[in-house]
Amino acid sequence: MKSSTPKRFLPFCLALALAACTTHPYTSTNRAYKKKAKAYAKTLRQTPVANPGEDSLQQGDYWVGTTNFNMRKPNYVVIHHTAQNSTEQTLKTFTTPRTQVSAHYVIGRDGKVYHMLSDFLRAWHGGTGKWGNNTDLNSSSIGIELDNNGYEPFAEAQITSLLQVLALLKKTHGIPAANFIGHSDIAPSRKVDPNPTFPWKRLADAGFGTWYDEEAVRNTVFAPTIPLFQDSAAVTADSAAVPVTVLVPTTTVAVDTIPTSFQPKDALRIIGYDVKNLEAAIKAFKLHFIQKEVNGILTDDDKKVLYHLYKKSLE
Ligand SMILES: [Zn+2]
The missing domain is CATH 3.40.80.10 (Peptidoglycan recognition protein-like)
Structure with missing residues (x-):
């Protein structure tokens, strides 16, 4: 039986394909992509050479390719x-x-x-x-x-x-x-x-990137700085007579305390920032996590956020 290909449609199809090619604005750069990918594929197909004579390694007697591998993945x-x-x-x-x-x-x-x-x-x-x-x-x-x-x-x-x-x-x-x-x-x-x-x-x-527990940040305080030596002259006989008021909180709030040893520079570095230029690192941190007053100065509130992110990065 004769082929049923409707030959009269062929020129029409060709014309359509040609039109699609000529109207695509990136046809030539797509061709460049394919050419480049082909060149890299050639590199991938090459087998490592035993005894290339270009290094000081004591190479084995012959090439042994492993059977177990795949492409490297982005992380x-x-x-x-x-x-x-x-x-x-x-x-x-x-x-x-x-x-x-x-x-x-x-x-x-x-x-x-x-x-x-x-x-x-x-x-x-x-x-x-x-x-x-x-x-x-x-x-x-x-x-x-x-x-x-x-x-x-x-x-x-x-x-x-x-x-x-x-x-x-x-x-x-x-x-x-x-x-x-x-x-x-x-x-x-x-x-x-x-x-x-x-x-x-x-x-x-949604599971992409880290953030901080906003309530925990609100309930965070700085540890008081305790002087190593108390000035004895400041302690007078009268001070003993001053009644001591103890403040008892009416509701129990779990308070997180930032230790005096906390170093913002180290925290930024541990999170991942390059702290060679500390001011720039603080600015980048604020751009991502504070998103207002993006400058190189850490306020107390910024430090609380930083502290929680730092703790999270240690988990
Ligand atoms: Zn960019």
């Missing part, structure tokens, strides 16, 4: 704002080689998600940064850029999409809750994104 998520005016502008920036910047995901104000790079490949979003002892966040993280000019609040549709992406990433790669952080957290001296309107608490409530 952090770094959130950014684009500081640009539109998603289109950011897509252009990330497909222009001379900019040397990129991210795995770009999320628009309308909630549209552009997955620009495989999670297993290294995007260039973190730059010079440090979190704990990790100095190469690009190698270990997924970068997410939120379309935002840097000053405006984040759109609801955008946050809804972000939460969906985060849930997928957490499930797929097993990323710990504490490892969802902001660009300013890893680069305090250079970066201020995402901006102070970013809903970090909402994210933490």
Whole structure:
């Protein structure tokens, strides 16, 4: 029997395919992506060479490849704002080689998600940064850029999409809750994104990032500073006659006391901040966890928040 292919439709289909190709604004950069991915795949397929003669290692007599491995996985998520005016502008920036910047995901104000790079490949979003002892966040993280000019609040549709992406990433790669952080957290001296309107608490409530127990912070006091030596001259005979008033609280509130030995700098460092520039580290901490009066000064209330986050990071 003759083939039933409706040949008269073929030119129409071809024309349609051609139109789709020519109207896609990123056809050529997508081609560049595929070419680059192919080159890296070639590297992956190469087998380690025994006795390469280029090092002083005492290599074995032959190559033995293990049968047990998979791809390396990201273990952090770094959130950014684009500081640009539109998603289109950011897509252009990330497909222009001379900019040397990129991210795995770009999320628009309308909630549209552009997955620009495989999670297993290294995007260039973190730059010079440090979190704990990790100095190469690009190698270990997924970068997410939120379309935002840097000053405006984040759109609801955008946050809804972000939460969906985060849930997928957490499930797929097993990323710990504490490892969802902001660009300013890893680069305090250079970066201020995402901006102070970013809903970090909402994210933490959903399991992405850490937050503090607000009631515990309210019920926290500083331990009084006790002088090592009392000035004996100040103790007069009359002082013994002063009646002592003992204040008994009417309701029992569990009060957390910050010891006098508490050092904010150490707490920031243990949480993960690079404290080489302490003022910048405090600023980054306030941008993430206080979100008002973002400056390099820790108030008593800020110290209480810091103390609770520090205790949490020791758990
Ligand atoms: Zn950034």
